[in-house]
Amino acid sequence: MWSAAILAGGQARRFGGRDKSALVVEGRPILERQIDELSTLTADIMIVGGQAARSGPSTSLRAGRARLVADRVPGSGPLAGLHAALIESRGDATIVIACDMPYVSAPFLRHLLELTRVADAVVPRTEHGYHPLCAAYTRACLPAAAARLADARLTMAGLFEDVQVRAVTIEEIDAFGDHHRLLANVNTPAEYNALEALQGHQP
Secondary structure, three states, rough: OEEEEEEOOOOOOOOOOOOOHHOEEOEEEHHHHHHHHHHOOOOOOOOHHHHHHHHHOOOOHHHHOOOOOOOOOOOOHHHHHEEEEEEEHOOOOOEEEEOOOOOOOHHHHHHHHHHHHHOOOEEEEEEOOOOOOOOEEHHHHHHEEEEEEHOOOOOOOOHHHHHHHHOOOHHHOOOOOOOOOOOOOOOOHHHHOOOHHHHHOOO
């Protein structure tokens, strides 16, 4: 069995504190788009921390399609979100994505999950480096994540020094679609506006 976690723990300072998971892309909120994709892979979908948890139940939560999980170590960034997800997950491997990625696809995420048979963490790597917030992790990553949180060593890339990593290349990613689109996220209003080039319509 697999699990899935949407990390919603960021404060979105570059986006004026706005809940990025609620941004509308191609007529639907990002969170709804993500849950639709993830639900084809697993029934165990978590929304970990952050604004989505604080703002009350969304349609998906009311429909029982996802459950809320709180960070065990608040204020410690994505590593704390991964840590909480691995503690709460019901599956042997967990796909972890950021809440501001509108174009993640189930076939690509399934590929990452299937590769956990040969590694503790399966992480896309492009010209921009690792993409740890669209990656698959096994429970073997939990002790390393806990140790790093205890020492306040909070970078996700640092975790990869302590676990067995399978990097997924650009060529592999592009077999499922343009890697720029699949891994696109929305950190700023400018990036949200730039999605027009990817989605072919005004946001």
